[in-house]
Amino acid sequence: MEKLSRIHVKSFDFMLRDGLKRMIKYLPPSEFSSPNGDVCELRVEFLELSNPIASDRNTPIYPHECRRQGKSYCAPLRLNIRLSINGTPASVLDVPCGEIPIMVLSRSCNLSKLNRKDFPRHSEEEREIGGYFIVNGKERVLRLIIMARRNFPLAVSRLSFKKRGHGYTEQAIVIRCVREDEAVSVRCLIIFCGEILLAFL
Template sequence: MAEELSNEDLWMVAENYIRSIGLARHHIDSFNEFIDKDMQKIVDEVRNIEVTAEDKIVRIELGKVTVGMPRIVEPSGAVRNIYPMEARIRNFTYAAPIYLEVKELKDGRELRQEVSIGEMPIMVNSRYCALAGLDPAVRVKLGEDPYDPGGYFIVNGSERVIVGVEDLAPNRIILEEKKIGPYSFYIARVFSTTVGYRTRVEVRLKGQNNELKVYLPGVGQEVPFIIMLKALGMASDREIAERVSPFPEVQELLAPSFDAAQNVLSKEDAIMYIGNRVAYGQSDKVRLNKTQNVLDKILLPHVGLDESSRYAKALFLCEMAERVLAMKLGWRPPDDK
């Protein structure tokens, strides 16, 4: 049987970790990944833009995004590279230009160019820092500290660090029970997060009538659970009940939710029901477009961002509903946040 680690053993592990990895490595790795991968993902989410100018449609296609070396622009207009120490002394921001490849399609002609779209503050000792890969002796000659762990930014000459904060895990269903007066409220919540999108989606069961409803931003009122599933493509009540749970005890609790949606018989009816809540009083076309945006972009964006992902979103909502109903039956405890 393995021996338990003593406090001295644990401190030895922590000391070796700090010596080999450092306290700032997680900051640096996170910044490198953002520049290497996440920036391009953000651009790819947009990709194509259409602009109407002088009664003509100009199509712009966004391509590769890159980050240059840290630099400054002198009062004379000269542009040159900069190191962190000079940025501190001269109260500059240690930043590098962001370049974006743009392809313009106008009148059948294609114009491709790389344009500067802004400046990105550079984390000291990251892969994009001017000190990356330099030997300690070279850093000393440049006036830099060879033992500086990095992991921070320099903004107007001042060192700034991003402080980590505790947050609920993204894309994970969290169960919560609330007591309001004599009633209990059961909630399944998920912070749906993907590149460029973050929304809070909840499936709620209220104690007064035991009806399931879906809450999401951008909709003025809660949407009945069954109506939301029909808008996402689940056609029959039997299919919905079986997708939520195979257990009859859980399916029986769905009865009030089915009763609330008995007048909504088709997918089209469900979509227009939601449209009346996101764009009340507007034309059918506007209501349809806004409902499609809610279903594709606001509702569970981590599952997908187009119409082909709607059924998968319906399945995810069924999983949330099953957990809510199981919590009401006492089969599942609320999560300890």
């Protein structure tokens, strides 16, 4: 069973370790003009996701407490946002941005730093497999979606393509075009006269 959940945990850990940093890298700054004509720019420079803590006592919280109290197992998220005025850095704002659900046994989960023999001390099973979230006290699993291979053309035949209109065939070529932080699916629909119609999804 642990092998099944490992894929989910590794995927979530990748998001924590690399995915959020890549998101910031490609996030465009927000620009606006002040009433006196200055051009202001806000750029996210840094993101910090802590481990789950009990807000009332500022101590680590464990999954069983959230199950028992009907709470979500979350960690606080903070952003460092740089404010520039007319191209000159003015200040850095430390902005709390709410909480993000934490996957049980991921690197941000408080259980991940413990030896399995210590799990029962925190009312957890030694054989805990993780790979799920706790939302309002309930265990929730996100189904892992299997995606088409990155940047690889795939020929498909679907009747739904033919139903798009007069002259369409059921054949198409689908390409999932991927960059580090985003993806778009491109379909080349084949028409009876031999032409190809490009569709972005």
